[in-house]
Amino acid sequence: MSLAIPNGLNNTVERPGERAPLVLGDTTYHDITEAVCQVAERPPGRAWMIGFLVAFALLNWLGICIAYLIYMGVGVWGNQAPVFWGWPIVNFVFWVGIGHAGTLISAILFLFRQEWRTSINRAAEAMTIFAVACAGTFPGIHVGRAWLAFWLAPYPSLNLWMWPQFRSPLLWDVFAVSTYGTVSLLFWYMGMVPDLATFRDRSKNKWRRMAYGLLALGWTGSSRHWMRYEKAYALLAAFAAPLVLSVHTIVSFDFAVSQVPGWHTTIFPPYFVAGAIFSGFAMVLTLMVPARSMLGLEKLITIRHLENMCKIILATGSIVGLAYGTEFFIAWYGQVPEEQFAFLNRALGPYWWAYLTMVSCNVLSPQLFWFKKCRTTPWIIVVICIFVNIGMWFERFVIVVTSLSRDYLPSAWSYFHPTWVDWSMLIGSFGLFFTLFLLFCKLMPVINMAETKSTLAKQLHMSHHE
């Protein structure tokens, strides 16, 4: 293989003493604007229309199911003694986890000056917000009397004459997830303002111009504004980095603070965070690979971007695998019979099939990313990432259901059976997610144009000096 970039699109070859280009071809600033804006300015294509209709239908089905649930009560779910935390909480943890990759890409990789994040961070942040929206739905309706969910808020209640209980991890969760959603939204929106100004300035249609004009807040690109903007961006990144680690840590407290065998372990916080990043990157790739070819963004979201994300999946997947092993080791080493039983039961008990799915999808499948061919072939990436998504959903299922169905009281043991409402809500939550994501693709700048241009500027600057 020659050192020159073959076919102009492969930037995965390392050349000593040189940074691999992240914007490919003879791209100019204007080309970047064109490439990103045409996504929103073109009339929607057939693939988008079909995708949107399917997603929107599923979203409506989710809405109907929620109405049915609220009308009938939580008995329509499979939640039954002793498994009172069934699929709703599984789905909640799954979706919150998905969200984490977005913040990781936009905040932590920003702080580490990983410039390859620039063309993927926008979509990843959007994914975060939509995933948090999906996640937030489930605890909201899981409280039983969903119309009283506002009792979680610390407000002076005239009905209760009391306050929420701040020693409960479930309340920590409320604060963690809502803070996370809010900060992610601010971060996402702030990052979009310069690009929304680009949209505004390109709009021919009066209404379009007015809508984007309002969203762009009168952004001019003034250097004085940019200076404060960049400072604020760095600050938000610095705040979001510990925040993202705290959120899944607190989600794991929901389990770890309890006394249930299989939940009461100190490994949960780091293990949950690694799993969250793992599943989030898999979801980013699942979305990005088809999107980049459908929207014609191959020059901006390059193979190198995909490869880097595959490497992170490989690393976090291995951490997750190590955590599974460590749990077993600690169960043996700790010599608590209930704990030992819980873990043996996880792997060999009635839910062995779920455990097997989890291990093969989460631990084995990402190992394929040791091979460069797998990291650079888009369809293989998508297949593996879908497996990872399935595996991570099963991980939460295994944690929630196996532990609860076999707790301290053998007379209460039972087997969990999901109902059609459980299934519908899981699938419907994907409807919500994809509806929002497809709308985002069509209406908002899917790639951070300003940052990509500044990456290009650096690239041009370096090539001048050669």
Add this chain to the structure above:
Amino acid sequence: MSDDKNEKKVHGIVAEYTSVDSLLVACRRIRDAGYTKTDAFTPFAVHGIDEALGIKPTFLPWIALGGGVAGLVTALLMQIWMNGINYPYIISGKPYISLPAFMPVAFELTILFASFGAFFGMWALNGLPRFSNPIFTDPRFDRATDDRFFLYIDAKDKSFDQAGAEKLLGETGTEYINTVVDDDSSTTVPKFLLTTLIAVIAISFIPALVVARMRVTTSSKPRFHIFPDMDFSPARDAQQTTSLFADSRAMRPDVPGTVARGEMEENLDFLTGIQMELLSSVDADRAERLVRTYAQEGEPSEKASDQGAEPAKSVMDTTPWLEQNPIKITEAFVQQGQLQFNIYCSTCHGMDGRGNGLVNNRAQQIMASSWIPPASMHQQSLYAEQYPDGKLFSTISNGIRKMPGYAGQIKTRDRWAIVAYVRALQQSQNASLDLVPENQRAEIKAEQARVEKKLAEQAEAERKKEAE
């Protein structure tokens, strides 16, 4: 075009560049020329431009720090006040103010408020949102968010002179220089948009107003139950019927053999009010039946009809009833009987035992045809000589005529206490002064005189009133 411009206020001069490098060179030129009210407009953040234009660092981080501190303090005070002071939760004997448990929320709110500080502080310092800006009047300025770089000198700069500035910018390799003038396009919001907005805001207040109104007014109708919660239980009430059981009673009798705590009494005389040994010699069958009922099944099966006065008079008469209350009569015991009598018996028999209880009065009032008036406790036939304690006890337990048995509701001991109290009631209406201890007789006489006097006065007052 130029004539037009001269009439408008000039805000400044703008020049266009095609590359970062030429922009930076131009920035340094005008900075060195002494201009300070300058700005550059770029499609992305250009590094090095702060120095080239002489832009000072921002104090935004301090705002963020302030936000963070405010968040931390808010969170800690909130949790300490809510869970430690105003409504102390008792959780596993932990201190009310348990800081470790308050850390997660404190951390989250610190981050949240710091982020608000950074986000809103940045927009405030930048003076945004600002939707009307003279710079937008420049016809080529739309490219500032695409691929062109603009340099701007404000007319408010103290060393500003239009010709000089234009000349200076002309030397910096730009191909486009323009003056920025007032924006004369309309800034009013379209009328229908405004109308819609106001209408939406107004309509959105209606539900809140309706709720607020309903909260402060009263209504004779029962309240709405959008979500009935658990207000209406499908479980049956005590006196309702049900199709679940053959006897249609929703209220289930005790399971045979049930013995309440503290009710495990071996003594059958105590349970039945009958001298059982005597009974077995008089009526062996019945004695055996009673033994089986009490000893094995626990529930008295001798129904009212079995020993009710009319149908089985002979049985009632031949039964060797206990003559004496088996429990020692003390003041406390009689008071206990009074309490139980007032709870269970007085509704029909009246507080004084004359049979004028509320239920009876009501039945008389509505002339209930099937009503049998409750017996007065003060008739001779119910005195101890004719109606032994054991028989009275048995009547309370098993019922008579319309009266149901109270064995299920009143504990055995309490039934005996009622018997004692009924005897006291009977005594109270017929006692002669001789029965009272000698040293209290005077007191009673005085009381009697006082009451008589009072009654006489009342009668007098009423007579006068009538006369008037």
